[in-house]
Amino acid sequence: MSLLALLPGFADRFGRRIGFLALSLAYALLVAACIASLLMENELSLGRNPLANLARTAVEFARPSFLDAWSGNPNLEYRSDDGTLLRVENRREVERNYLAGLGEATWTTIRIATLGSVLGALLALPLAVLTARNLLAPRPLAWLAKGVLDVARSIHTLVFGLVLVGIVGLGPTAGILAIALHSLGSYGKLFAESIETLDMAAINAVRGVGAGPVQVFFNAIWPAVLPQFVSSHLYVWEFNIRDSTILGIIGAGGLGLLISEATSLFQWGRLSTVLLVVFLLVTSFDAMSRRIRKALL
């Protein structure tokens, strides 16, 4: 038997594997090209003394500033080089004030994420109805809606925030709008997907008993779609809590402001306190929303 006669079977059996091999090779080449070009531009350095810097930062990080609120020096004296007393500081009081500010910033972050999510979900709903393929919206409208969703999804919250700070000024309003505009894209996609999984047969059955359009909506479409909508809402809200923690960096209010303050002053202890709060906020929200979503499905 000749080799040629074997070839068609060979292509059938190994064609997909060869395709995958080629893709893997292309990927490896891309990674290699990135590393090589950065090396050639001499951009892959770790700075002058990375290990010493890391050690110093880690030590400060390991002692979060909030501990000082109870264990700090109540009578910290600042003296000049010749020994004259400049001022006396109650470390406990200072850190307690900082914690109060931190609480307020956390509350602002929660407010930004919550209101931004609500606004984004409301804006996304009509767009999702237009883009869901099974609802057969007029083609040009569907394309327009899909375009809006794609643009919203591809622009980062921070970019929206920077633009909006220029329009509506510094503060939480810019943050809320930025979150809403970006999450609009995710909401639209998730909502459209849950509309597309609707059981059309069940809808037709309800229509079949002579129910009117509004009755069909509330008895067949709404109960099928609502849990999925709530579930996607919680999911995106969870994301937005995370996203809104850095919005303050660009002046849109909340925890991000404290993060940028701490990093620019190299106060790693304070950064560690803020990040602890972020961690607790995000994980507790994660756990809560996961439970609710599980109960719903």
Added chain:
Amino acid sequence: MTSVPATVIALKSLACIADDRSLLEIDELTVGAGERIAIVGHNGAGKTTLLRLLSGCMRPAHGSAEVLGRALQDALPAAELRALRQEVGQVLQGVHLVARLSAIENALIGSLGRVTGWRSWMRWYPAQEVAQAEAALQAVGLLAHAYTRADKLSGGEKQKVAIARLLMQRPRLILADEPTAALDPSGATEVCRLLVKAARRATLITVVHSPALLPLLAERVIGLKQGRIAFDLPLASVGDHELGNLYRSAGGAVRALASPAVQSFSDPIGHLPIR
């Protein structure tokens, strides 16, 4: 209710065409009130097309079709169509319940033709309808599962909920398209019994494949073949001969496949086809 017309269905020189293909051609078919009819025929014989036509989901290309006093050859206004659907109950192939609603809420959907207004939007039904829905579930033996979600029920239980919905709808004409397709023989028998019970005051038209279920469901059997009526006989005169003709001689290919293959499988040890 005003006087019930004796004729429920009257079809005359009717044809249904989709994509230039003739799906159904019927010269004449009349069904009187309270009749029990089974429709048999191979796949693609036009059974489902006939049911879709009768439920107002499809319009004939020409000819006349009158169902419950409404002429279906003209486009009905939406309100008329809804009124017709209210009077035509359907049990469909597979099960078409709203998965996330409980059994009793699915049964109550049957009453949506009567219950109107904002209360029906909130699925807040009048107490007497709820009582009737409980009675309907009791009749199909599912009262214990009244508040179980439909997607947690078994296939047979779902089909029983669909019958409870039918009981709530109280239609004058019931169209059932292979209501037992997914059920085991004993489940199929039970569902057929319940279906006939539900159709006590209605006309019942069922598409069935299993000859064993015919005596349960029908007094009159209509055989469809390639979109035409092959026979229309009382149950007593339908035998293996008629059914065999109907299913076997649909086309050359089917005949060729049916006889030798069936023979060789009936004697699997002696005549296994070996190539």
